[in-house]
Amino acid sequence: MGVLLGLIIATLQTLVPGEQGSKRLNTWLTVAPLDFLRALPIIALVPLVQMISISERWKVALIAWAVMFPMYLSMRQARLRSLVDTELALNAAGLSSLDIFRNYKLPKALGGLLKGVEISIGIAWLSVVAAEWVGTFSEGFWAGGLGYKITKAHEANNWSSMLICLALFGLLGTSTAWTWRILFTKERALANGFNPLRNDEE
């Protein structure tokens, strides 16, 4: 959920036009505020969220917030990177801007998207733990998430519970990362007609 939200927000953000260094106004309007927000550590935001609400919705929002920035950064990087000679050759060939977008800009950005999601999956698990420091409404054995249980295990000095939670996190992280990788292997991407995971340097 957090990954999805982050993805949507980051994608929308990359649609904000003109943030190259040459356009000062846009740099100040979009890049500088985003850099400011990005610099706020997710852990530092936990007390703030705690003061607002401890509902699950706000925890999801916190995770989405954390995931948003790696997505945004890798998309932005992919967009601003340019294969100089390829771009020059396409322009020289007199192709329409639609063709250049379809054949060059879009596949270039898709590479950033895949990389962004891969990083975001890792960040998401980190922020789950942070978000669950907020606390939970429910009580009992099934109450709260893994992050909440780790905090509880710490309070109760419960070693076995702590280690099980960590192992579960490891398994969850590995399985999500692998799922993503299996879904978007080289072969799969090739079958779809492009290969965003390919190294651009020849």
Place this chain on the structure above:
Amino acid sequence: MAHIGYLVDIELATLRLADRLLIKDFTLQIEQGSRIGLTGPSGCGKTTLLRSIASRRPTLGVTARNFRITNDRIGYIPQRSGMLPWYSVERNLLAFAPEESRKSEWCDEVLDFMELTHVRSTFPGQLSGGELQRSRLACAIATQPILYCADEPLTEVGLQQKWRLLERWSVKMNECATGLLLVSHDIDTLLYLCDKVVVLGGPEPTQMITQVHLPGPPHPRRPQDLNNNTLVAARRSRTSVLYSGETLEYQQIPTQADLSP
């Protein structure tokens, strides 16, 4: 939209690269169908000049008094890269082709022309150096340009194949009356393809520059001319003359009789 007059008509005031003044007061005109070679020592601004022309505007470091380039399609063949790494060779060709000829027949023709049928569905990153250079040239040919801007084309291709392809390319340029601006260190290629060779960076780095007029069209020059001892001899003397800064005009290829004692 054929352009009347010159394909390239530029007059540069200066060309700088990282604060070094490389070229001063330089004019270049290319008519439709004419072929100009550009050579000189490494780092004398050849590629920068070529890039400026291919992008149709003075790039960073170039100041021009006059900079008019055709609006028609230009086939730019960069020294490295220059293809879409996420597409196969075939899809690259289709992406570069003008809209009306984006068909597999045209693609087959170009692949066959450049002897690339075996790597049709291979990605640029998986090609060998020579195959990659041929694919780049193929992309430019698929564009059906009015002018080729080529930076060291086919330098890594095996000799026999290289001359076969250059001959074929030369014939094609004749048929379509395509202009050529060729940057190369390879004197043989320049001699074979060009009507005129411009040498940048003579003894005085900021000055032009020698111009060597070669025996003009018809193209392609006959392969036996190149294998002929006299031309090889002429080439040797020309190579040294090229870099010594003299201006030469060759009206005709010297015959065996001219050279024998």
